[in-house]
Amino acid sequence: MHVMIMAGGSGTRFWPLSRRATPKQLLRLFGDRTMIAETVARFDGLAEPEHTLIITSDHLVDAIHRELSLPKANIIGEPSARNTAAPVGLAAIVAAARSANPEEIVCVFPADHYIRDTQGFQDAVRAAAERARRGAIVTLGVRPTQPETGYGYIEAGDESDGFFSVRSFREKPDAASARAYLNAGGFFWNAGMFFFRADVMLAEIRRQLPLLGTALDTLNHIADDPTSDAILFTQTWATLESISIDYGVMEGAGQVEVLPVDFGWSDVGHWDALPGVAETDEAGNHISGDVTAIDCGTSVIYNQSDRVLATLGVEGMVVVQTQDATLVAPRARSQEIRRIVDALSKRSDKDGLT
Amino acid sequence: MHVMIMAGGSGTRFWPLSRRATPKQLLRLFGDRTMIAETVARFDGLAEPEHTLIITSDHLVDAIHRELSLPKANIIGEPSARNTAAPVGLAAIVAAARSANPEEIVCVFPADHYIRDTQGFQDAVRAAAERARRGAIVTLGVRPTQPETGYGYIEAGDESDGFFSVRSFREKPDAASARAYLNAGGFFWNAGMFFFRADVMLAEIRRQLPLLGTALDTLNHIADDPTSDAILFTQTWATLESISIDYGVMEGAGQVEVLPVDFGWSDVGHWDALPGVAETDEAGNHISGDVTAIDCGTSVIYNQSDRVLATLGVEGMVVVQTQDATLVAPRARSQEIRRIVDALSKRSDKDGLT
Numbered sequence: 001m002h003v004m005i006m007a008g009g010s011g012t013r014f015w016p017l018s019r020r021a022t023p024k025q026l027l028r029l030f031g032d033r034t035m036i037a038e039t040v041a042r043f044d045g046l047a048e049p050e051h052t053l054i055i056t057s058d059h060l061v062d063a064i065h066r067e068l069s070l071p072k073a074n075i076i077g078e079p080s081a082r083n084t085a086a087p088v089g090l091a092a093i094v095a096a097a098r099s100a101n102p103e104e105i106v107c108v109f110p111a112d113h114y115i116r117d118t119q120g121f122q123d124a125v126r127a128a129a130e131r132a133r134r135g136a137i138v139t140l141g142v143r144p145t146q147p148e149t150g151y152g153y154i155e156a157g158d159e160s161d162g163f164f165s166v167r168s169f170r171e172k173p174d175a176a177s178a179r180a181y182l183n184a185g186g187f188f189w190n191a192g193m194f195f196f197r198a199d200v201m202l203a204e205i206r207r208q209l210p211l212l213g214t215a216l217d218t219l220n221h222i223a224d225d226p227t228s229d230a231i232l233f234t235q236t237w238a239t240l241e242s243i244s245i246d247y248g249v250m251e252g253a254g255q256v257e258v259l260p261v262d263f264g265w266s267d268v269g270h271w272d273a274l275p276g277v278a279e280t281d282e283a284g285n286h287i288s289g290d291v292t293a294i295d296c297g298t299s300v301i302y303n304q305s306d307r308v309l310a311t312l313g314v315e316g317m318v319v320v321q322t323q324d325a326t327l328v329a330p331r332a333r334s335q336e337i338r339r340i341v342d343a344l345s346k347r348s349d350k351d352g353l354t
Numbered sequence: 355m356h357v358m359i360m361a362g363g364s365g366t367r368f369w370p371l372s373r374r375a376t377p378k379q380l381l382r383l384f385g386d387r388t389m390i391a392e393t394v395a396r397f398d399g400l401a402e403p404e405h406t407l408i409i410t411s412d413h414l415v416d417a418i419h420r421e422l423s424l425p426k427a428n429i430i431g432e433p434s435a436r437n438t439a440a441p442v443g444l445a446a447i448v449a450a451a452r453s454a455n456p457e458e459i460v461c462v463f464p465a466d467h468y469i470r471d472t473q474g475f476q477d478a479v480r481a482a483a484e485r486a487r488r489g490a491i492v493t494l495g496v497r498p499t500q501p502e503t504g505y506g507y508i509e510a511g512d513e514s515d516g517f518f519s520v521r522s523f524r525e526k527p528d529a530a531s532a533r534a535y536l537n538a539g540g541f542f543w544n545a546g547m548f549f550f551r552a553d554v555m556l557a558e559i560r561r562q563l564p565l566l567g568t569a570l571d572t573l574n575h576i577a578d579d580p581t582s583d584a585i586l587f588t589q590t591w592a593t594l595e596s597i598s599i600d601y602g603v604m605e606g607a608g609q610v611e612v613l614p615v616d617f618g619w620s621d622v623g624h625w626d627a628l629p630g631v632a633e634t635d636e637a638g639n640h641i642s643g644d645v646t647a648i649d650c651g652t653s654v655i656y657n658q659s660d661r662v663l664a665t666l667g668v669e670g671m672v673v674v675q676t677q678d679a680t681l682v683a684p685r686a687r688s689q690e691i692r693r694i695v696d697a698l699s700k701r702s703d704k705d706g707l708t
Contacts, residue, residue, distance in 0.1 A: 242652050
């Protein structure tokens with residue numbers, strides 16, 4: 001079995017801690033290890049390092065290589081961002097070529113998600129991979145615990161041996177729809193984790209995205225190490241359609257199934273999500289680094305600098321200080337931090353700050 | 355006429371901008387000049403520099419001397435803080451000695467207050483000094499504009515030529531009392547500005563605070579330059595009672611009068627007071643330095659560092675970043691910043707940060 005970890009994050013959502021050069025997958029949000037190192041470690045005993053592939057942005061390859069004990073050829077830098085269908089197709093041809101097995105199982109995972117229960121996760125991976133071996137494309141569907149509007153949903157249909165057919169993929173809903181999904185049952189959060197046989201995925205791509213299928217064919221003879229021919233890889237990559245695997249393949253695929261899971265998952269999409277999954281004090285603060293906090297509550301307070309950070313009476317805020325920048329915002333608005341990054345990235349005197 | 359500027363502030367209230375070494379009187383809160391330089395400049399045309407005295411903490415003498423075009427001997431460093439009665443008594447003997455006039459007029463002013471209308475201020479000073487020449491101790495009473503609980507009040511009695519006898523001095527009131535004062539009329543904010551003849555003040559001190567009177571007598575022969583005999587000055591100062599001029603002298607003095615004034619005054623006692631007197635943008639923010647502020651309102655946002663400060667959706671907050679420390683607090687709690695300073699001052703690794 002091959003594991004393909006999608007590590008293309010751009011580094012805006014956890015600004016100022018995350019930057020273009022150190023996006024979320026390279027942050028240590030939960031202890032000593034980076035998110036991507038934790039993601040790889042989560043497969044201990046399930047997949048060998050030589051069968052673990054990373055697809056990331058070109059400029060992050062070296063940083064990720066330093067972080068992980070993986071062969072350099074397993075870390076594939078995208079010359080340009082092409083959404084998720086193209087990387088998934090690439091994973092399929094690489095896995096098939098390296099294993100010399102067209103029916104090799106591939107599991108696709110995001111590099112920067114939080115999972116509380118590793119044992120539960122591994123059990124789900126084993127079951128889903130086994131199911132995929134029989135020809136299904138299998139997704140993991142996280143059982144929703146609140147009417148979350150920040151995730152896409154998977155609508156389940158008929159059940160068979162604990163797996164459900166997928167009736168539809170739903171975009172991030174409005175609040176009313178999210179409540180309806182939760183009340184109805186049978187809707188699961190789309191965590192971007194799925195399992196397939198290489199040949200099954202490639203057949204679906206050729207059928208639904210024929211241009212991508214053809215492009216992958218031109219890379220087939222270098223599939224063992226796609227970046228070994230940088231010119232061919234870059235030229236081919238530049239022609240690819242930028243489309244998501246959900247929209248481009250999964251929605252129209254023949255046999256797609258969802259396995260409901262409950263292993264304590266979060267995509268940790270922004271600062272506001274941290275207190276829900278990381279350690280908090282008795283007042284609900286998630287505090288990291290040397291912080292002088294008096295009478296603060298339900299706040300995220302980070303000091304990653306050698307300077308003093310002092311907060312008094314701060315409630316429901318995000319306060320993050322790094323060596324060169326400080327952010328202050330209400331937690332409820334942490335999804336808008338991109339506006340800060342956009343404003344700073346337009347300033348020529350702020351190179352490296354975004 | 356001699357002017358005596360009380361510049362003993364300790365530097366906690368505008369932390370992290372203010373420090374022990376740079377308290378509020380040495381900050382540039384309103385433009386290019388420090389508060390103390392603005393205070394001195396406010397007397398242009400009323401008092402000569404050689405007749406302007408500063409009393410401050412010992413460790414601030416050099417910094418203040420660099421700031422002002424005053425003879426060094428006019429800047430008197432207190433070996434230890436002794437509240438206000440002792441400095442006022444010292445001002446009286448110094449002014450009398452230097453002018454060789456026991457009836458010299460002395461005006462006492464805080465170093466770090468804001469006054470909008472300099473012309474109105476100068477008119478009030480002229481009138482009050484003239485009144486003091488006839489033997490009264492005259493205070494300026496600021497006509498209250500809201501039921502402020504952060505100031506002491508002066509209760510006025512009978513009127514004569516625009517001056518009122520003082521019926522009582524009132525400590526900082528609770529909210530109900532403050533409203534009652536405002537509704538009743540005849541109550542004024544005690545701005546800590548007063549005028550007296552040296553001989554009148556010294557007679558009151560000898561009568562009401564005889565120990566202080568005796569101590570001042572021992573300094574009389576060095577009154578021209580009290581710090582010239584550092585040993586005598588320090589030893590004498592150490593014995594002085596620490597008591598305020600209001601409580602120790604004014605409340606029991608024979609002829610105390612108040613002149614109501616309306617020149618736009620604030621003691622700018624903490625960060626929360628700044629937007630009321632300093633420049634604000636259309637959203638009510640007082641912003642200083644390079645700040646990236648998106649959708650912020652009624653906040654004080656200061657960046658006195660070469661690092662980025664970014665705020666998003668911040669309402670009613672104080673956010674201050676200096677080169678070595680950052681503070682975040684609601685404006686409404688800015689009077690509690692001392693708690694931060696106290697916590698930091700207990701840490702041996704934070705020298706110079708308070």
